[in-house]
Amino acid sequence: MLDYKFDTQLLIEGHDLSEDAINEHIAKNIEGDCLIAVGDEDLIKIHFHTNTPWKVLEYCASLGDIHDIVVENMERQENGLQG
Known part of the structure; x- marks a missing residue:
């Protein structure tokens, strides 16, 4: 079973984006x-990987314009179904 x-x-498109700040915010929150x-x-x-993808979105x-959004259900994939 997956955690x-x-x-x-x-993808996030914007101005003055910071990998470190984004990484830190997501990891902490x-x-x-x-x-x-x-x-x-x-x-x-x-x-x-999360159980709350809407929070990430x-x-x-x-932060900016988001696009090329993919949310796949890995549990379904693990069971041989479409994600």
């Missing part, structure tokens, strides 16, 4: 694992 059900991925926040001050790619949308 965190949803693989959440997206949203329960999950496998966090990756990489990019530059204009574009950040997020990858995070809400936070990231507060």
